[in-house]
Amino acid sequence: MKVLVTVKRVVDPQVKVRVKSDGSGVETANIKMAMNPFCEIAVEQAVRMKEAGIVTEIVAVSIGVPQCQETLRTAMAMGADRGVLVETAVDVQPLGVAKVLKAIVEKESPRLVIMGKQGVDDDNNQSGQMLAALLNWPQGAFISAIAINGDHADCVREVDAGLEKLTLKLPAVVTADLRLNEPRYVTLPNIMKAKKKPLEIVKPEALGVDVTPRLKILKVREPPKRGAGVKVADVKELVAKLKNEAKVI
């Protein structure tokens, strides 16, 4: 079974971003970038399924600037077999991402697409569900377990009330939540090996997809700051403050 995984290049989640002074966005120049953590989990899942003999080939796809090649090389160092970069300078929004991926899926014919549940930059949480809709495939969003049983995938989803069990008819799109697995660290030999793996570069226009953003970003600003707090010496003082000052208990 062939699997497609998607990887997004984002600002390293450990970095606290700064809003640009002109309010046009957040500062991303000269800031450490990394693979979106949920995409790492998606890649890891595909690699584990290949190691278990369920998956025969893993194709990693990224959409964005030429530097996304590095993100694809990381995915290949983790175990993806080849990479496809859909290169564009446009900051592609989820609907555009889903349309690009649909075109790739139609070319590659995977049985399963594994994506991260959300990008930790835009926090949209849309692309996987949208891709499933455009393909008219079932979706397993926010999964914490997956087992392939013949022409079905049995999934466990993380939902607000707890866990939910779902059976999806293959082909399907699933999106990874945090507890699906713990991604491996890439090793130097694997990084070297990944450099020799094939990486194809295509443009959205060549796929016949219009990625022009639909949502206009009018401005980006800092959230209101919380006032400075006070340190309390002990539990007694804390209780007194909560009762008499904050009046919340």
Place this chain on the structure above:
Amino acid sequence: MAVLVIAEHDGKQLKPGTANAVTAAGKMGSDIAVLVAGHQCAAAAEAAARLAGVKKILLCEAPHYEGLLAENLAALIEPLAAGYTHLVAPATGFGKNLMPRVAALLDVQQISDISAVESPDTFVRPIYAGNALATVQSGDRIKVVTVRATGFDAAGESAAAAPIEKISPATDAGLSKFNGQEVQKSDRPELTAARVIVSGGRGVGSAENFRLIEALADKLGAAVGASRAAVDSGFKPNEFQVGQTGKIVAPELYIAVGISGAIQHLAGMKDSKVIVAINKDAEAPIFAVANYWLVEDLFKAVPELTKEL
């Protein structure tokens, strides 16, 4: 402006975020209908009919809506959408799963997790774990929006119930099957609706030690939460996670115990009215957002606090 709110419910009752989504919908237009779709959910439709500002309820019942599968619900909503300018749902696990599927079927770019409505086509939404707020404008003919509950008050009750209209179901897409939920029963309030929350982090150390957190929570009539680290370590199941990719909460009082304060955790609780942090590490980043902080070993401070209250 005609707005259709998609209700999240368990058949009998509405889930907390729905009433907040109705309030947000009221800022987009005054003609508000609520869709209650599910398997045997007439009671939930009656609850929705009593929400202030709602003009009409659309009730759709069919066995294949059990588990509120996105594939089947999206197929039901897509043809209904033509009659509306806005489709709105709470930005909960339910809305996050369903609405992008609806938006893509309509060829619309969804606006996720809004915290304010500036005008019927312009919305504010947190990005980068709440470290920035983006104001975005949609040019799509139908706006598909999910609503962050903490940004809007819950709609109250109206004296007169809105009329309930039954609509026929769409066919079963047959793509997916719901095999049940594993839900832990608890007498404590629901995280997203609680007035007070006591959350534990990695510092709590084990699932057993969470009893300390729970004892404090019970004394305060509070909900129990957990940081991602505590959930990843197996101290608490996933539904307790507060953070960027877990639940977003804004209670009157949030007590963070043994939580260092990673960016992704702060994203889920920094809009709480009063934040208390208890941590033995005097350098813990959580103190930067706390109104009151106590540098002390939680195993000493928490039992003492439970006793003092």
